[in-house]
Amino acid sequence: MHLKEITSQGYYIYEAPVRLWHWITALSIVVLAVTGYFIGRPLPSIQGEATFMFWMGWIRLIHFTTAYIFTVALLFRIYWACVGNEYAREMFLVPFWRRAWRKGVISEIRWYFFLEKEAIVTMDIIRWRDWR
Structure with a gap:
């Protein structure tokens, strides 16, 4: 069958948890890359009260929180590969x-x-x- 013969009607093959996992993982990777860059090459120091200049602390907090979210999402994806439909298993098998x-x-x-x-x-x- 050639592409010209196919009608353009959409069908959901992957279940909602798989699609949600995909977007959470994609967003997590972007956040981890950006915050990891700033951790590796910190912003220049700004003089002032340390209470109000806690930028690197916030960047590290966001980085570690996103890493935990990424890990939980991966564990959920492994679980969903066991209980989901055959297309949910396809990534692993x-x-x-x-x-x-x-x-x-x-x-x-x-x-x-x-x-x-x-x-x-x-x-x-x-x-x-x-x-x-």
């Missing part, structure tokens, strides 16, 4: 044994390396009953 999955990956790699003129969509990967 990639279905190498499915021929359709391997065919889709090889086709996509070939398309990205410009070895194929059109991307081939393999609908065998997703069960049809989930699309209705």
Whole structure:
């Protein structure tokens, strides 16, 4: 099946907890990168009362709090991989044994390396009953 033949109708494949985990993780990585940069290269010192100049303390607090949020989100994601649907498990148990999955990956790699003129969509990967 070619891309031209597919209608543009959206379907939720990943459950809400997986999507929420994705956005929490993405935001956490950005916050950890920015605060980690400021921890590694601190702002210049400003003269004044230390009570009102606690910038590095706040940056470290945000950094460590975000690290805890990231860790809890990862633990929740591991839990959800055990109790969620088959697509929630896919991140941890990639279905190498499915021929359709391997065919889709090889086709996509070939398309990205410009070895194929059109991307081939393999609908065998997703069960049809989930699309209705």
